[in-house]
Amino acid sequence: AQKVTQAQTEISVVEKEDVTLDCVYETRDTTYYLFWYKQPPSGELVFLIRRNSFDEQNEISGRYSWNFQKSTSSFNFTITASQVVDSAVYFCALSEASGETSGSRLTFGEGTQLTVNP
């Protein structure tokens, strides 16, 4: 069975601080996809990144960066120079790559509430 663990329930930082959100996953599949989503108060889940299990290269997009380490089953997310607008709940998710007939159902972690204070 798949499982995603986000041990940090809530994080509070002051604007301009760097913050890392942790994600640890479990899966028996050798091929899988990892995701991060942002959920602002409006409720919509906003896609941030997708990573496949064969690509361990770290990625940077503006102030966001992701560190994928297969050896520790972790896919951590760092926000550099945080801003108040980054305040939201962030979800890490896992999808197995079983093919089109089973879709891409996501297994989510419980989320981390990030509050960035001015």
Add this chain to the structure above:
Amino acid sequence: GAGVSQSPRYKVAKRGQDVALRCDPISGHVSLFWYQQALGQGPEFLTYFQNEAQLDKSGLPSDRFFAERPEGSVSTLKIQRTQQEDSAVYLCASSETWIEAFFGQGTRLTVV
């Protein structure tokens, strides 16, 4: 529309009442998913459609939950005889490929 649209945004139902939640996916998206998100939790998978075919309904919590997508576009999630534990946000997502899903804003259901 440009994104996934769900209606109503909010629904209050009396225990025992039937409810129907609607999802308008992004035009042309083959795949459609329903998720249930309890307060303070991550979304949990309910069911998956590929066009009009319901290929996976393993996440539906009971036979009171029923989903359909008769013409392969709009989908309806129906909950019969609602109970308090059904209170949650119901999220719909659609995707063109089977990898990346786009989510709607959800329907917040409160059963009183």
